[in-house]
Amino acid sequence: DDVGESVRNMDDPYSNEPRRHAALKPSSKKPFNAEPPLILLVDSLITPNELFYVRNHLPVPDIDASTYELEVCDEKSEKEKVLMLKDLKKYPKHTITSTIMCAGNRRSEMTKVKGVKGLSWGQAAIGNAKWSGARLCDVLKDMGIEDGKTDALHVQFEGLDTDPANMPYGASIPIEKALDPHGDVILAYEMNGEPIPRDHGYPVRVIVPGVVGARNVKWLGRIIVSKNESDAHWQQNDYKGFAPNVDWDTVDFKKSPAIQELPVISAICEPLEGESVKVKNGKLKVKGYAWSGGGRKIVRVDVSTDGGKNWQEANVLESDEARHPWAWGWTIWTAEVPVLRGESEAQLCVKAVDSQYNTQPENFENIWNLRGVLANAYHRVNVKLRK
Amino acid sequence: DDVGESVRNMDDPYSNEPRRHAALKPSSKKPFNAEPPLILLVDSLITPNELFYVRNHLPVPDIDASTYELEVCDEKSEKEKVLMLKDLKKYPKHTITSTIMCAGNRRSEMTKVKGVKGLSWGQAAIGNAKWSGARLCDVLKDMGIEDGKTDALHVQFEGLDTDPANMPYGASIPIEKALDPHGDVILAYEMNGEPIPRDHGYPVRVIVPGVVGARNVKWLGRIIVSKNESDAHWQQNDYKGFAPNVDWDTVDFKKSPAIQELPVISAICEPLEGESVKVKNGKLKVKGYAWSGGGRKIVRVDVSTDGGKNWQEANVLESDEARHPWAWGWTIWTAEVPVLRGESEAQLCVKAVDSQYNTQPENFENIWNLRGVLANAYHRVNVKLRK
Ligand SMILES: [Mo]
Ligand SMILES: [Mo]
Numbered sequence: 001d002d003v004g005e006s007v008r009n010m011d012d013p014y015s016n017e018p019r020r021h022a023a024l025k026p027s028s029k030k031p032f033n034a035e036p037p038l039i040l041l042v043d044s045l046i047t048p049n050e051l052f053y054v055r056n057h058l059p060v061p062d063i064d065a066s067t068y069e070l071e072v073c074d075e076k077s078e079k080e081k082v083l084m085l086k087d088l089k090k091y092p093k094h095t096i097t098s099t100i101m102c103a104g105n106r107r108s109e110m111t112k113v114k115g116v117k118g119l120s121w122g123q124a125a126i127g128n129a130k131w132s133g134a135r136l137c138d139v140l141k142d143m144g145i146e147d148g149k150t151d152a153l154h155v156q157f158e159g160l161d162t163d164p165a166n167m168p169y170g171a172s173i174p175i176e177k178a179l180d181p182h183g184d185v186i187l188a189y190e191m192n193g194e195p196i197p198r199d200h201g202y203p204v205r206v207i208v209p210g211v212v213g214a215r216n217v218k219w220l221g222r223i224i225v226s227k228n229e230s231d232a233h234w235q236q237n238d239y240k241g242f243a244p245n246v247d248w249d250t251v252d253f254k255k256s257p258a259i260q261e262l263p264v265i266s267a268i269c270e271p272l273e274g275e276s277v278k279v280k281n282g283k284l285k286v287k288g289y290a291w292s293g294g295g296r297k298i299v300r301v302d303v304s305t306d307g308g309k310n311w312q313e314a315n316v317l318e319s320d321e322a323r324h325p326w327a328w329g330w331t332i333w334t335a336e337v338p339v340l341r342g343e344s345e346a347q348l349c350v351k352a353v354d355s356q357y358n359t360q361p362e363n364f365e366n367i368w369n370l371r372g373v374l375a376n377a378y379h380r381v382n383v384k385l386r387k
Numbered sequence: 388d389d390v391g392e393s394v395r396n397m398d399d400p401y402s403n404e405p406r407r408h409a410a411l412k413p414s415s416k417k418p419f420n421a422e423p424p425l426i427l428l429v430d431s432l433i434t435p436n437e438l439f440y441v442r443n444h445l446p447v448p449d450i451d452a453s454t455y456e457l458e459v460c461d462e463k464s465e466k467e468k469v470l471m472l473k474d475l476k477k478y479p480k481h482t483i484t485s486t487i488m489c490a491g492n493r494r495s496e497m498t499k500v501k502g503v504k505g506l507s508w509g510q511a512a513i514g515n516a517k518w519s520g521a522r523l524c525d526v527l528k529d530m531g532i533e534d535g536k537t538d539a540l541h542v543q544f545e546g547l548d549t550d551p552a553n554m555p556y557g558a559s560i561p562i563e564k565a566l567d568p569h570g571d572v573i574l575a576y577e578m579n580g581e582p583i584p585r586d587h588g589y590p591v592r593v594i595v596p597g598v599v600g601a602r603n604v605k606w607l608g609r610i611i612v613s614k615n616e617s618d619a620h621w622q623q624n625d626y627k628g629f630a631p632n633v634d635w636d637t638v639d640f641k642k643s644p645a646i647q648e649l650p651v652i653s654a655i656c657e658p659l660e661g662e663s664v665k666v667k668n669g670k671l672k673v674k675g676y677a678w679s680g681g682g683r684k685i686v687r688v689d690v691s692t693d694g695g696k697n698w699q700e701a702n703v704l705e706s707d708e709a710r711h712p713w714a715w716g717w718t719i720w721t722a723e724v725p726v727l728r729g730e731s732e733a734q735l736c737v738k739a740v741d742s743q744y745n746t747q748p749e750n751f752e753n754i755w756n757l758r759g760v761l762a763n764a765y766h767r768v769n770v771k772l773r774k
Contacts, residue, residue, distance in 0.1 A: 149551050176712070182563075239745050243689050245698050257686050260711075263745040294681075294712070294743050308753060311632050325563070325681075337658050341520050351753065356681050356746045357761050358650040359754060366695060366738065367746060374744050
C-alpha cells in the first residue's frame with residue numbers, strides 16, 4: 001500500500017517517488033503531501049522519520065550523494081563556492097532538535113469558517129526531529145560573510161526540485177537569522193541520526209529552526225547571499241498572512257511580509273473528534289502537542305472540557321532542555337481534566353502560552369485568511385463520555 | 388497641581404518626590420504611579436519625558452550624579468568593579484528607541500471580568516523613548532564576561548530605591564539577553580537626549596528593550612552576574628502570568644516564569660470610550676498604538692466598527708526603521724474606518740499582528756489572571772455617532 005509507488009512512466013514527473021509508510025494519509029499525491037495519524041504523532045517527543053509529515057511542492061528529485069554539489073554565492077562580491085557532501089562534513093557537526101511545521105497545518109479547521117485555497121491539512125502537518133549538519137554561519141564565514149561585514153539582507157535557497165519549466169523551488173530568510181551562531185541554521189545531512197530520507201530533502205536540507213517549513217528548503221542546490229528576498233512564487237505570492245477582509249479580488253501580495261517565525265499553536269491528539277471516551281474518577285486523559293516559532297518555549301498549556309468556560313493546566317509538559325529564545329522543539333503535554341458529572345458530551349479545547357506570554361486566538365473567524373495559513377486558534381474536539 | 392509636591396516631612400519617605408506634569412493621572416500617589424491622557428500619548432512617535440507614564444514601587448531616591456557609583460559583580464569569580472557616571476560615559480554611546488510598558492497596562496479592562504490585585508491602569512502605562520548610554524555587554528566584556536565564556540545564567544539588577552527595611556527594588560534578566568550585542572541592553576544616562584528625569588531613574592536606568600518595564604530597573608545601583616535569578620519579591624512573587632483558574636488560595640508563584648518579553652498588544656487612543664464622534668463620508672478616524680515585546684515588529688493592525696464582525700486594516704503605521712527581531716519601538720497607527728449607515732452607536736475594536744504573526748486574544752475571560760498582568764485582549768471602545 002505504498003502511495004507514490006506507481007508504474008514507471010517516463011512522461012510522468014512523479015514516476016520516481018520514494019516509498020512511503022502506509023500510515024501517512026495523503027492530502028495530495030502529485031506532488032505528495034501527507035500527514036501521520038494524530039495518535040502516532042504524540043507517541044514520542046521525536047517524530048520517527050517515516051511518520052514525519054511530507055509537504056512537497058514538486059516531484060522528489062533523485063540525487064546521487066556522491067556527485068551532489070551545493071553552490072554558495074555572494075551576489076555582491078560575486079564570490080562562488082561549490083561544496084560536495086564530503087566538504088560539508090568537514091565542518092563541525094552540529095545537532096539541533098527542531099520542530100518543522102507547514103504554514104497550512106490545521107487549515108481544515110479554518111476552512112469551516114469560509115473556504116480557502118490550499119491542501120486540507122489536519123493537525124499533523126508538524127513533526128519534531130534531530131537534525132545534524134554544518135552550520136550555515138560557519139560556511140558563510142569561510143567566504144568572509146559575517147555579522148557586521150556584509151550589507152546583504154537575505155539568504156536565498158533553491159531546491160533541486162523543479163517545475164515543468166525547470167524553475168526550482170525557492171525561498172529566503174533574513175540574513176540576521178543565517179549569521180547568528182545561536183540562530184542554529186544548519187545545512188543538515190542527517191535526520192534523527194540517519195541520512196535524510198528522500199522525501200525530506202536527501203542529501204541536504206537547510207534547517208531554519210523556529211521558522212515555517214516553507215523556508216526549510218529540501219534538496220538544497222544553491223544558496224545566494226543577497227540584498228533581496230527570493231523572488232520565487234512561494235516567497236512572494238504565497239505563505240503570507242492577510243486580514244480576514246482580504247479576498248482573491250483585493251489581495252496584494254506585496255502588502256504582507258513573507259511568513260518566517262510561526263506564532264504559538266497547540267492541538268489535542270487524543271482523544272479524537274467524535275470519539276467515545278471513558279471517564280475515570282470523573283476525569284479524562286487528554287494528550288497533544290504545543291509549539292511556538294522563534295525559539296519561544298511553551299511555558300503552560302490550558303485545557304478545558306466545557307468549550308472554554310473553565311480551564312485547567314496540563315499536568316505534564318515534555319520537551320528537550322533547550323531554553324528560550326533557542327527552544328526550537330515542541331512540547332508534548334498530558335492533562336487529566338475533570339468533566340461535569342452526568343454530562344454525556346464534552347467539548348475539549350486547548351490553548352498554549354509561550355515564553356513571550358503570547359497565547360492563541362480563541363476562534364478562526366478573526367484570523368481567517370484566504371490562503372488558510374497561520375491556523376492557530378484554540379483546537380476544539382467534541383467527544384462522547386462513557387462511564 | 389503638582390502631585391508629589393507635599394510639605395516636607397522627615398517621617399514621610401515620600402517627602403522628596405520630583406515635580407510632575409499636571410496632565411499625568413495618578414493611580415497611586417505613594418509610591419507615585421501615573422499615566423498620561425490617551426489623546427496626548429499618540430501625539431508623537433516619541434513620548435515626551437514629562438508625559439511618560441511613571442511606575443514607581445518605592446520612594447524616588449535623590450541621587451547626586453557627581454558621586455553616583457554603579458557596582459558590577461561577577462558572583463563566580465568574585466570580581467567587582469565600581470563605575471562612576473564619567474566611567475560609563477567613556478564607553479561608546481549607544482542610542483536605541485525602546486518602548487517600555489508596565490505588565491499591568493490595561494489592567495482596568497481585565498478587572499471587569501473579575502477583580503484582580505494591582506493598580507488600576509488604563510491604556511497609557513506605556514511610552515516610547517530614545518535611550519542613550521553604555522552597552523551592558525561592553526561593560527561585562529571588560530570584566531571577561533562574554534558569550535560562551537561564562538556559565539552564569541542571569542544578570543540581576545538592584546535599584547537605589549529601598550523599602551522601610553532598606554531592601555532595594557530588584558529584578559533580573561536571562562544572561563543571553565545581556566550578552567547579545569544585538570540585545571541592545573544599555574546602561575542609559577539619557578532619555579530623549581536629556582539626563583534621565585528623576586522619576587525615570589536618574590542618573591542611570593538599565594534599558595532592556597522588548598522586556599517588561601519591571602526589569603528596566605531605575606536608579607541602578609548594582610549589577611550581579613549570577614547562576615540565579617534575582618530573589619527580589621518582584622521577580623519571584625509578582626510579574627508572572629497564571630491560568631484563569633488559579634486564585635490567591637491556590638497560586639504557587641514558583642510554577643510560572645517571571646515575565647520578560649511581553650506579548651503583542653494594541654489600543655485605541657482616539658476616540659475615547661463614550662465619546663460622541665463625527666462621521667465624515669460614512670467614515671470615522673481612529674488612532675492608537677500597537678507594540679510587541681522581544682523585538683517583534685508590528686506588521687498589521689486591524690480595526691472593526693462592529694465589535695469584531697468585520698475588519699479593515701489601518702491605513703498608516705508609523706514606526707522607527709528598526710527591523711525584526713530588534714524592533715524595540717512601538718507603532719502609531721491611524722485608520723479611516725466605515726460605519727454602517729443609520730447606526731447611532733458603534734463598538735470599535737483593534738487587534739495587532741506582529742512579525743512572528745502572533746496576534747491578540749479576543750476577550751479577557753480566558754487570559755484573566757489574579758495579578759491582572761498581560762492584559763492584551765482586543766481593546767474595545769464604545770462611541771456614539773454624529774452625522
Ligand atoms: Mo508549508
Ligand atoms: Mo510594571
